[in-house]
Amino acid sequence: MPEGIVTELLIGVALVAILGAVFFLAPTRRDRTRRPKDADPVIAPPKPEETVTAEGPTTAPTAEADSRRAPPTAPEFPQDAVAERPSLRERLSRSRKFLSDRLADAFHGAPDDDTWDDVEAALIQADIGVDLATKIVDDLRDKARQRRVASADDVRALLADELVELFDTDLDRGLAFAPTGTTVWLVVGVNGTGKTTTIGKLAKDLKERNRTVALAAADTFRAAADEQLGVWGERAGAEVVRHQHGADPGAVAYDAYKFARARNLDVLLVDTAGRLHTKTPLMDELAKVRRVIEKEGQVHEALLVIDATAGQNGLTQAREFAEASGVTGIVLTKLDGTAKGGIALAIEQTLRIPIKLIGVGEAIDDIEPFDPKTFVDALLS
Ligand SMILES: Nc1nc2c(ncn2[C@@H]2O[C@H](COP(=O)(O)OP(=O)(O)O)[C@@H](O)[C@H]2O)c(=O)[nH]1
Ligand SMILES: [Mg+2]
Numbered sequence: 079m080p081e082g083i084v085t086e087l088l089i090g091v092a093l094v095a096i097l098g099a100v101f102f103l104a105p106t107r108r109d110r111t112r113r114p115k116d117a118d119p120v121i122a123p124p125k126p127e128e129t130v131t132a133e134g135p136t137t138a139p140t141a142e143a144d145s146r147r148a149p150p151t152a153p154e155f156p157q158d159a160v161a162e163r164p165s166l167r168e169r170l171s172r173s174r175k176f177l178s179d180r181l182a183d184a185f186h187g188a189p190d191d192d193t194w195d196d197v198e199a200a201l202i203q204a205d206i207g208v209d210l211a212t213k214i215v216d217d218l219r220d221k222a223r224q225r226r227v228a229s230a231d232d233v234r235a236l237l238a239d240e241l242v243e244l245f246d247t248d249l250d251r252g253l254a255f256a257p258t259g260t261t262v263w264l265v266v267g268v269n270g271t272g273k274t275t276t277i278g279k280l281a282k283d284l285k286e287r288n289r290t291v292a293l294a295a296a297d298t299f300r301a302a303a304d305e306q307l308g309v310w311g312e313r314a315g316a317e318v319v320r321h322q323h324g325a326d327p328g329a330v331a332y333d334a335y336k337f338a339r340a341r342n343l344d345v346l347l348v349d350t351a352g353r354l355h356t357k358t359p360l361m362d363e364l365a366k367v368r369r370v371i372e373k374e375g376q377v378h379e380a381l382l383v384i385d386a387t388a389g390q391n392g393l394t395q396a397r398e399f400a401e402a403s404g405v406t407g408i409v410l411t412k413l414d415g416t417a418k419g420g421i422a423l424a425i426e427q428t429l430r431i432p433i434k435l436i437g438v439g440e441a442i443d444d445i446e447p448f449d450p451k452t453f454v455d456a457l458l459s
Pocket of ligand 1 (some may be wrong): 202225257267268270271272273274275276354383411412413417420436438439444
């Protein structure tokens, strides 16, 4: 072969190799928009001394489990990429705009009775609840008088302090893990609140933290519910245990638990049905799902999913679930789609159960840990 052709061939091969490498190594757009999980964890890796189970504080996990589960120490993605993901402030923009507009409208010079009535009305419309809104406005009025505060901005700052104080900052908002073996989180709530979506988001977050995850399709009532869970399982990289449509949810949960245990998986997330029109059997069914798991192990969290857009109605439904199924934490979803973010406070005040997570969109990464101060800042800043 003439030497010129050999050289050209070699150059060609080298070019293909370089292009191939660039293609495979370049981060996808999706990667670039992901937040660095460890800078802003949804599920904080449990510190041994903080790990709490239904049986009370537990001992430290084994060194082996620690090394297997240890999250990477550095963010996976460059900081500048984080800016692409909407901030909590942006996610809550509907609630924030509503409150700030209403506050601005209420103030024209020194506040009078009308001003405070308008503030109270705004809080009620933000779904904080009538009694709480009245109490907050009484406090605000006193504080404003004492501190000679008169502008909407100053009152907004006072209101922010007041709201943060009303959330119970002593509540443990972390999610409980088993010290060893399989952790079980049960997810309950009315249909359409976002249970299955939340499970998909949680599974993805856990997988990113190097935990192995299985999903139990114990909503056997709703047509195609298990397929929906299957799609989330695929996205997150978690196996889904399912039976046929109409099967006994307790049996699915039992099989799924056996499956997770046999494979020594870290976390089992149990999806459940939430139909409302057959309420009593539903609560019995949830109790049974819990019982069959507790025959062999433990339920570490029973997370009640509440749709923020349902406002005070959602709260009434939630109370029944909370009473019936030993709820340990609340996931408040669809906060991105409502101006009624005040419902968060109403929920905690009424149910006395910590909000642990919030849903802020339909995508797999749209879940955040709930922190009262961060939340109120995003709502009122
Ligand atoms: N905007 C928004 N939509 C959500 C959120 N969580 C769930 N959804 C949507 O709510 C609908 C019902 O969710 P699904 O998970 O099927 O509810 P389930 O019946 O409780 O399992 C779906 O269209 C989801 O995309 C959220 O945080 N924000
Ligand atoms: Mg569902």
